[in-house]
Amino acid sequence: MGFTHIYTGDGKGKSTASIGILIRALGAGMSVYLGQFFKDECQNDINFLLKVKSVLESNQLLTVKQFDIGKKSLDSLDQSSIVAVIEGFEDLKKALKSGLYDLVIADEINILINLGIISEEEVIKVIEDNKKTEFVLTGRCAKQSVINKANLVSEIVKIKHYCDDGIIPRCGFEF
Numbered sequence: 001m002g003f004t005h006i007y008t009g010d011g012k013g014k015s016t017a018s019i020g021i022l023i024r025a026l027g028a029g030m031s032v033y034l035g036q037f038f039k040d041e042c043q044n045d046i047n048f049l050l051k052v053k054s055v056l057e058s059n060q061l062l063t064v065k066q067f068d069i070g071k072k073s074l075d076s077l078d079q080s081s082i083v084a085v086i087e088g089f090e091d092l093k094k095a096l097k098s099g100l101y102d103l104v105i106a107d108e109i110n111i112l113i114n115l116g117i118i119s120e121e122e123v124i125k126v127i128e129d130n131k132k133t134e135f136v137l138t139g140r141c142a143k144q145s146v147i148n149k150a151n152l153v154s155e156i157v158k159i160k161h162y163c164d165d166g167i168i169p170r171c172g173f174e175f
Contacts, residue, residue, distance in 0.1 A: 001131070001132070002130050002131055002132045002133040002134050002135060003134055003135070003151040003152060004127050004130070004135045004136075004137070004149060004150040004151050004152070005018075005021070005134070005135070005136045005137070005150065005151070005152040005153075005154075006110075006136075006137050006138075006142050006146065006147060006150045006152070006153045006154070007136070007137075007138045007154050007156060008110055008138070008139065008140060008141065008142035008147075008153070008154075008155055008156070009140065009154075009155040009156040009157050009158075010140055010156075010157065010158045011156035011157045011158040011159075011161075012156070012158065012161060012174075013156050014138040014139065014140075014156055015036075015039075015045075015107050015108070015138055016045075017138070017154065017156070018034075018105045018107055018136045018138050019034075019045050019049075021103065021105075021134075021136060022034060022049070022103065022105060025102055025103045025134070026052065026056065026060065026062065029057055029059075029060060030060070030102035030103060031059075031060050031061035031062070031100060031101045031102055031103075032061070032062050032063070032101060032102065032103045032104075032105070033061075033063045033065075033092070033095040033096075033100075033101045033103070033104045033105070034049070034062075034063065034064045034065070034105045034107065035065050035066075035067065035088055035091065035092045035095070035104070035105065035106055035107065036064075036065070036066045036067065036107040036108065037066075037067050037085060037088065037106075037107065037108040037109060037111065037112055037139075038108040038111060038139075039066055039107065039108065043175055044171065044172055044175060046064055046066075049062060049064055050064065061100055061101065063095065063101070065088065065091065067084050067085050067087070067088030067089075067091075077115075082117055085112060085117055085118070086117065086118070089106075089109075089112070089118050089122075092104060092106055093126055096126065096130055096133050096135065097129075099132070101133055102133065102134060103133065103134045103135075103136065104133050104134070104135050104136070105135075105136040105138070106135070106136065106137045106138070107138050107139075108138055108139040109123070109137050109138070109139055110137060110138065110139030110140060110141055110142045110143070110146070111139045111140060111141070112139075113139075113142075113143055113146065114140075114141050114143070120143045120145050120146055123137070123146055124145060124146060124149050127146070127149045127150070128149065137150075
């Protein structure tokens with residue numbers, strides 16, 4: 001049975017929690033698909049995962065994809081970025097249905113739902129149709145309708161963050 005996890009909230013650690021599950025799954029000999037939105041190639045966790053690919057068992061898959069939004073401002077999304085995100089969501093759905101993966105992660109997808117780029121109804125349908133694969137959704141402001149369909153929901157709450165005091169994000173800790 002495939003469970004759906006949601007990691008949401010305004011605190012730091014939603015994507016990191018999903019990477020933790022990914023590491024556990026790989027350690028157990030499972031195959032994983034990670035699709036990221038609102039990230040760019042300058043992510044050290046991704047650099048590490050690409051190195052890990054070389055030591056996986058021959059029957060394991062690790063697929064890492066980043067869909068063309070990067071760290072663009074939400075106000076500056078252009079049509080090509082929106083098309084790339086929609087195509088990325090279609091790729092993610094194929095990964096879920098393929099039977100190749102034990103775990104599929106949709107990192108930062110909740111933001112796309114809130115922007116209306118991907119409809120919450122479509123995500124709910126994906127959750128309802130998924131019977132076998134563990135499915136993880138991350139991002140702030142998860143919609144209540146999507147939360148209601150999940151099996152596990154964690155809200156990560158910011159109490160305090162040094163970036164609020166003007167500290168710039170640091171390599172190895174924030175990216």
